[in-house]
Amino acid sequence: MKYSISRFIVSNIIKNIFPRKGTEYFVLVGFILVLLIILMAIFAPFIAPYDPIKKVGEILERPSGKFLLGTDGLGRDVLSRIIFGARTAVLVTFLAVSISLSFGVLLGLLSGYTGGKFDTVFSLVMDAMYSFPGLILAIVLAAMLGPGILNTAMAIAVIYTPTYFRMVRGLVLSLKESLFVEAARAIGAKDRTIVFKYIFPNVISSIPIVLSLNAADAVLTLAALSFLGLGLPAPTPDWGFDLRAGHAYLASRIWWPSTFPGLMIVILTLGFSLLGEGLNEILNPELRR
Amino acid sequence: MERKVELKVVNLKKYFPVQKSFLERLLSGKIEYVQAVNRISFEVRRGEVFGLVGESGCGKTTTGRLITRLIEPTEGKIIFKGEDVTFIQGERLREFRKYVQIIFQNPYASLNPRMRIGEATAHPLEIHGIATGERKKKMVFEMLEKVGLEPAKKFYDLYPFELSGGQRQRVAIARAMILNPELVVADEPISMIDVSLRAKILELMLMLKEERNLTYVFITHDLAVAKYISDWIGIMYLGEIVEIGRKEQIFSTPYHPYTKALLSAIPVPDPKREKKDIKLKGEVPSSINPPSGCRFHPRCSFAKDKCSNLKPSLKMVDKDHYVACHLY
Numbered sequence: 001m002k003y004s005i006s007r008f009i010v011s012n013i014i015k016n017i018f019p020r021k022g023t024e025y026f027v028l029v030g031f032i033l034v035l036l037i038i039l040m041a042i043f044a045p046f047i048a049p050y051d052p053i054k055k056v057g058e059i060l061e062r063p064s065g066k067f068l069l070g071t072d073g074l075g076r077d078v079l080s081r082i083i084f085g086a087r088t089a090v091l092v093t094f095l096a097v098s099i100s101l102s103f104g105v106l107l108g109l110l111s112g113y114t115g116g117k118f119d120t121v122f123s124l125v126m127d128a129m130y131s132f133p134g135l136i137l138a139i140v141l142a143a144m145l146g147p148g149i150l151n152t153a154m155a156i157a158v159i160y161t162p163t164y165f166r167m168v169r170g171l172v173l174s175l176k177e178s179l180f181v182e183a184a185r186a187i188g189a190k191d192r193t194i195v196f197k198y199i200f201p202n203v204i205s206s207i208p209i210v211l212s213l214n215a216a217d218a219v220l221t222l223a224a225l226s227f228l229g230l231g232l233p234a235p236t237p238d239w240g241f242d243l244r245a246g247h248a249y250l251a252s253r254i255w256w257p258s259t260f261p262g263l264m265i266v267i268l269t270l271g272f273s274l275l276g277e278g279l280n281e282i283l284n285p286e287l288r289r
Numbered sequence: 290m291e292r293k294v295e296l297k298v299v300n301l302k303k304y305f306p307v308q309k310s311f312l313e314r315l316l317s318g319k320i321e322y323v324q325a326v327n328r329i330s331f332e333v334r335r336g337e338v339f340g341l342v343g344e345s346g347c348g349k350t351t352t353g354r355l356i357t358r359l360i361e362p363t364e365g366k367i368i369f370k371g372e373d374v375t376f377i378q379g380e381r382l383r384e385f386r387k388y389v390q391i392i393f394q395n396p397y398a399s400l401n402p403r404m405r406i407g408e409a410t411a412h413p414l415e416i417h418g419i420a421t422g423e424r425k426k427k428m429v430f431e432m433l434e435k436v437g438l439e440p441a442k443k444f445y446d447l448y449p450f451e452l453s454g455g456q457r458q459r460v461a462i463a464r465a466m467i468l469n470p471e472l473v474v475a476d477e478p479i480s481m482i483d484v485s486l487r488a489k490i491l492e493l494m495l496m497l498k499e500e501r502n503l504t505y506v507f508i509t510h511d512l513a514v515a516k517y518i519s520d521w522i523g524i525m526y527l528g529e530i531v532e533i534g535r536k537e538q539i540f541s542t543p544y545h546p547y548t549k550a551l552l553s554a555i556p557v558p559d560p561k562r563e564k565k566d567i568k569l570k571g572e573v574p575s576s577i578n579p580p581s582g583c584r585f586h587p588r589c590s591f592a593k594d595k596c597s598n599l600k601p602s603l604k605m606v607d608k609d610h611y612v613a614c615h616l617y
Contacts (some may be wrong), residue, residue: 183399183400183461183464186359186391187416190383197401
């Protein structure tokens, strides 16, 4: 009995988790990185050794046994701050991606399927948004909306909405001319049924790739906004903000308050990118050369 | 015994505007049209099969899509069971779809790749609110078994990509037939299926026809298929019907030179038989600028002066047998 269970685990779980192809390792590594940071965000209060917004030691203490990654300019524990910073990063990224995904996909479906003037207007608006340099648009919006988690997420979401819109609209334009959609009309399906039962399920498979690549980008945009002081209000632990606060000390060779938050930004971005690129290669085998 | 007229098509016309670039539109002000279907008329009686035969590009598929109201006609009338359905919309159109169904040529494209077979077959029932729950499932099982997808339980949960072309076409037939329609337009339903399976699909369609007293408009480019399945045959050339009659009349005494050429192209399995092929000159002209007069005249070996000026209309040459040609 015991033997068979262990064999079951080996054959079905381990072999599925450790695939053999190179690109699949990309996905796996990306997935693990993202998962670790998400777990870190969820269990932050249990993992973090100190309160991230309280002065717990001397200012700018070197990494030591007491403060593994040292303390920052206000005497706060850097390790606790990056652990809690994961919450901000994950939450804002999640919100930004969900908002842009829902609006982009819904408008893309509607615009592509309806066509005509409605489509022309929406496409023009989205193209105009798309043609702005993303970060500058986000800076303007963040400055207008003011600090706060939801506001920052919305500022970031606006940049990525056109990506989904354009992708979905393009797919809908070709799918709505397809024979199976005509067949759906022949059996008397209403437009709503056609969009949600015939077109949408055929669009879904392209979303995860764009989603993870956008998430990677959103992490960077959030970091940039906080770096410029347009992110979240001050005491909230936030990688971009801490990077900014710590970079002043770099000249005095005090590297730890800025390096570790920066590293976290790199890790999360890398995780999402690997996931996206890997998924892209697996789901679109024709791109493989 | 004269059967009731199920479908009547009168002077049906469909012109598609040619898509032009902005610059081209700027240079030449006039809009050009593809004259896909040009004033065709015919009748189909209840329980009979009307075979619509012609080369690719002659407008047979467009005719099928017009009859099933998937595209809007430019002009003309479609009368189904005495009711003018040419321009009905909304609920009335949805009601009409219960009675008139279509089977498409390409079974690889006519099924939603993300919908299981059972779901796809059941969907018409849901749309028209005919059955739900267990009763719906039972009807789907029965239908799948009827079209030869056995065991139905197995096929119910499969996706289209797991099926062969022939099986997919059976699903398409099941989906069309589950509403118990009266008129079914079959648009080359066997041309994309393996030759070995074609006869089976035709037999299935004939079996369903006998059982349900169905009426078919059977579109095909293959005269041998038309001969097998049809009661009536209409020959189309460049968007027009050139000859129409009972199957026996078309095959024994064809009048139109085009029909004769088509018939001579059917291979005869007899090596001793002397071949007298009628070979057609040239290619099918463009339907954007079709030839004046009789559209067939540039390829016709019997063409007279009159043929290039005056368009022939359908004339009765025998009972139930009509031909559009100046020779008669």
